[in-house]
Amino acid sequence: MIIKPMIRSNVHIAAHPTGIEKSVAEMIDWVKTQGNFKTDAKNVLIVGGSSGYGFGSRCALAFGAGANTINVSFEAAPQGKRTGSAGWWNNVFFQQAAEAAGLEYKDFVGDAFSNDTKELVANYIKETCGKIDLLVYSLASGVRTNQNTGELVRSSLKPLGKSIEGKTIDIAKGSIIDLTVEAGTQQEIDDTVYVMGGDDWQLWVNFLAEKGLLSEKCKTIAYTYIGAESMSDIYRAGTIGKAKEDLEKTANELNNMLSTKFGGEALISVSKAVATKASVFIPGMPIYGCILFDEMIKKGTHETVVEHKYRLFKDMVYGSKRLVDEKGRIRLDSFEMQNDIQENTLKRMRILENDQIELLKLEGAKEFIGDFYKMNGFEIENVDYNADVDMEYYSNLDLK
Numbered sequence: 001m002i003i004k005p006m007i008r009s010n011v012h013i014a015a016h017p018t019g020i021e022k023s024v025a026e027m028i029d030w031v032k033t034q035g036n037f038k039t040d041a042k043n044v045l046i047v048g049g050s051s052g053y054g055f056g057s058r059c060a061l062a063f064g065a066g067a068n069t070i071n072v073s074f075e076a077a078p079q080g081k082r083t084g085s086a087g088w089w090n091n092v093f094f095q096q097a098a099e100a101a102g103l104e105y106k107d108f109v110g111d112a113f114s115n116d117t118k119e120l121v122a123n124y125i126k127e128t129c130g131k132i133d134l135l136v137y138s139l140a141s142g143v144r145t146n147q148n149t150g151e152l153v154r155s156s157l158k159p160l161g162k163s164i165e166g167k168t169i170d171i172a173k174g175s176i177i178d179l180t181v182e183a184g185t186q187q188e189i190d191d192t193v194y195v196m197g198g199d200d201w202q203l204w205v206n207f208l209a210e211k212g213l214l215s216e217k218c219k220t221i222a223y224t225y226i227g228a229e230s231m232s233d234i235y236r237a238g239t240i241g242k243a244k245e246d247l248e249k250t251a252n253e254l255n256n257m258l259s260t261k262f263g264g265e266a267l268i269s270v271s272k273a274v275a276t277k278a279s280v281f282i283p284g285m286p287i288y289g290c291i292l293f294d295e296m297i298k299k300g301t302h303e304t305v306v307e308h309k310y311r312l313f314k315d316m317v318y319g320s321k322r323l324v325d326e327k328g329r330i331r332l333d334s335f336e337m338q339n340d341i342q343e344n345t346l347k348r349m350r351i352l353e354n355d356q357i358e359l360l361k362l363e364g365a366k367e368f369i370g371d372f373y374k375m376n377g378f379e380i381e382n383v384d385y386n387a388d389v390d391m392e393y394y395s396n397l398d399l400k
């Protein structure tokens with residue numbers, strides 16, 4: 001089967017297993033070359049660990065700190081003409097590398113919001129490692145099924161109080177397009193908070209705590225975003241911003257519980273903008289991302305997903321270089337938020353969002369858009385994309 005990129009509305013439909021095999025190996029090799037760091041997290045549960053920041057966290061913790069990892073993700077195996085999702089292949093090649101390194105690993109592919117999945121994971125922890133030392137909550141989803149009513153609730157990415165007009169990049173066409181996003185309603189705010197706020201994170205932590213599956217000093221962490229003033233209408237002051245406020249409030253509640261009962265802690269890390277499945281879907285984010293990357297590359301502060309998460313766990317969760325703001329949030333995004341980076345990005349956005357040719361020539365645009373292709377296994381060096389991919393071989397690589 002010859003596999004070429006298929007992109008609809010900035011969402012990849014196809015994934016290239018050979019390309020992903022190579023990119024996962026590169027990520028893991030990068031972590032190994034950085035050397036080990038010390039944590040007290042031997043057993044780690046990652047909810048949403050198959051792609052983006054969750055996968056970066058899993059690679060950093062397993063290959064940088066020797067952690068045994070359990071991952072819950074919602075991914076598709078290959079079937080017929082369907083190539084399988086990128087996250088599926090990340091899981092497969094992660095497992096191969098973990099096996100070779102003598103690490104324990106387990107993947108649950110299913111709906112993390114469901115009670116059944118929580119039950120399955122709890123039973124597994126009980127029967128294998130006994131307790132977990134860290135829970136990373138890195139879910140990004142557009143939908144959540146209400147477990148009591150069966151209703152499918154959808155999150156949205158909308159501004160509040162007014163509609164906005166702006167521009168974004170149609171990545172498949174390589175062109176800048178105009179967009180108008182209508183203001184979100186109260187129902188859309190409530191639904192987005194339900195899907196992307198802190199409720200499910202809290203359910204996971206409380207469920208495992210009640211079952212006696214959290215170790216002394218257990219930590220949990222979730223990821224939030226603040227970002228530029230220029231992105232505020234659609235992000236921080238929009239429906240998703242309300243969900244992030246709720247996530248951050250949940251961190252405080254969980255922190256009280258974990259510190260009292262376990263001597264542990266709940267953390268929020270403000271992470272930087274990167275190209276992931278979830279982020280390129282945010283209206284306007286690709287233009288901001290391209291110029292931000294360009295500024296950060298010039299300044300020498302640009303980090304990939306795995307580099308960002310390696311620094312988070314090594315320096316700020318377990319190390320002694322934790323940088324927190326007045327709300328107690330870990331500010332891993334401090335390089336993105338530096339005044340000169342923000343001022344230059346904003347200034348150049350005003351010019352370049354009207355100049356597609358110049359925008360796409362930027363080093364940062366090549367990196368941001370390149371990352372988008374790479375996450376599904378495309379545009380990886382030394383992979384022959386005209387060669388037949390032996391899907392029978394790849395389909396037999398199952399998950400443990």
Ligand code: NAD
Binds near residue numbers: 050054072142224279
């Ligand atoms: P992503 O889309 O790359 O990964 C999302 C993960 O959630 C995947 O592992 C996916 O399988 C899993 N998932 C989704 N629905 C699921 C379900 N129902 N059951 C089980 N697993 C499910 O997302 P990301 O960009 O890495 O985002 C992760 C977190 O980081 C989010 O909270 C996001 O807001 C935050 N964050 C992202 C950025 C960014 O620029 N990407 C910046 C700051 C913070």
